[in-house]
Amino acid sequence: MAKLYLLLLAVLCGFRTSAQQKPKMYFTDTSATGIMVAKDPVVVKFKGRYLMYYSKQVFRNSADGMQGWNIGIAESKDLYNWHKVAEISPEAEYEKKGLCAPGALIRDGQVHLFYQTYGNGPKDAICHAQSADGLHFTRDASNPIFSPKGDWTNGRAIDAEVYFYKQQYFLYFATRDPAGQIQKQGVATAKAGSNFGREDWKQASDNSILYPALDWEGQCIEGASVIKRNNKLYMFYAGSYNNVPQQIGVAESKDGISWKRVSDKPFLANGAPGSWNTSESGHPCIFEDEDGQTYLFYQGNNDKGKSWYLSNLKIGWTKKGPYILPNQ
Template identity: 70%
Template sequence: MSNKGLIKTVFYLFTMVILSFSAKAQKPKMYYGDTSALGVPFSKDPTVIKFKGKYLMYFSMRMIDDKTNGMNGWQIGIAESSDLYNWKKIGEIKPEADYEKKGLCAPGALVRDGKVHLFYQTYGNFEKDAICHAWSSDGIQFTRDSSNPIFHPTGEWTNGRAIDAEVHFFKNQYFLHFATRDKSGKIQKQGVATAPANTDFKRSDWKQAVDSSILKPELPWEGECVEGASVITKNKKLYMFYAGAYNNAPQQIGIAESSDGLTWKRLSDKPFLPNGKPGSWNSSESGHPGIFQDSNGKTYLFYQGNNDNGKTWYLSNIPIGWSEKGPYIRK
């Protein structure tokens, strides 16, 4: 080999080493993707709770048909952690009821009176997809609500679809924030329903709070979609972390605030958490937020990302701080 060829080879190997170290450095502290269904990391739509001393994360994962060994809709995965960064899968919630036969996904969870309450959507029925409810004493085995599905919206502003449930207690009532679409099925937007403080979350307790969208895509980066709302109370206000634009458009995370849960105002016309730069692990998107406040008061924003336009999906989190102006990303 000539000196020129040797120099080129050394330069190439050096470049590969640098890129390798760079790729590893780009990976966040939490970098979770379940491989049990597809053989590649594929986890979406995280929601996290603390229950009986452990952290539990519920997420959407693909479902495999045992007969054909092919993809057949969605189910919900359950992972456990002791530190919020390292996760181990401990269970799955598979379709059981007839209304779930095409799949279930996009969970939202809360703890009340020693039980985990899970709110999730049916899948594969498009405008007939609706919000369901189940509860558990151990966080793994769930009992379905006999009144399922518990909610879908009505009115000329919606096609009747309800997905991405988020249930949050505020001012002595429960708010169910959900995503729906317009009559054409093109524009995805947010709606809200309410239930009294003493509810057991059954269908008859939920009432559509307004006959219109409470947050719809308006900014250029939001495209045709606002979805995946995740809500927290701070400074006597509600803060909604939401996903703007459809998956890999890229989807990015924005923030809105409200004093009543019905009227919302964006904190910025720019994403709070944008997709990553080219070559990073989340260059295709940073999407579907899940805000979590630990028992010590610390707050973490969970979200999904990938860099291959959805061939794989990882879950991660970032620490969130708070000021009078609202949330910020802690370093």
């Protein structure tokens, strides 16, 4: 009986240790005193190194956390171990209250960054900047380059994702309903030769292309990240607001505008009690490496947003869509 008790205790302790164990990638930004925050990751491989752009909070002076955001830049050789190398701080008048939630793509030897202003409520909008070294960026003279119009939206645009598909660029963004309560996805397009300026983007739908409808999605769908597989697009998205918990879902599309969910369940749920991401697994970035392997980057925490960490999981694919590779 004593041996059986010890065996059961060991098993239970083992499960507890496993639940609390940190993942292989576990990155945060501690460069602002007393604040361990890294959110909203996007990753590119540029000139032989991996670069990750992310939101970092430099101060907290409001109850809703709507101010004090910069964009951090980290570097890695293996996609798991990262160190910070630079930071993008507000320069222009339109971003003086903060900038964050970057999206990124590489074209013609330049990193193009699509980021949002923050702290302006319905007036937050998408901006564009570009860089020859991935660290120092020149702002687009036409910034902000996009905000939605129509009676379906309050005019806000955040969480930009730009993806080239069927000879045009798709700009996916999150906006809110006119009352500012429901967060949902919209899309704009630009021609293949676009310079990504304000005049190039045309709203492709006068309605939401993905609206929260499932219980776990709550009142929010945001943070879209897109990849092409199986001759169609897959969108990894964040469902529900932060720490509700936010979890990650997947939708698919053949034309980039009409989307349907792959499943009514989260693709990546928040962690079990005691784990590093108990409060959420959110804001995805699906990254395709040069060898075709894919990694899902995401944010998480276990203290309701007092701190934030970034991690990743390796993703496999079948004709039915993505799946999380085992033993991670």
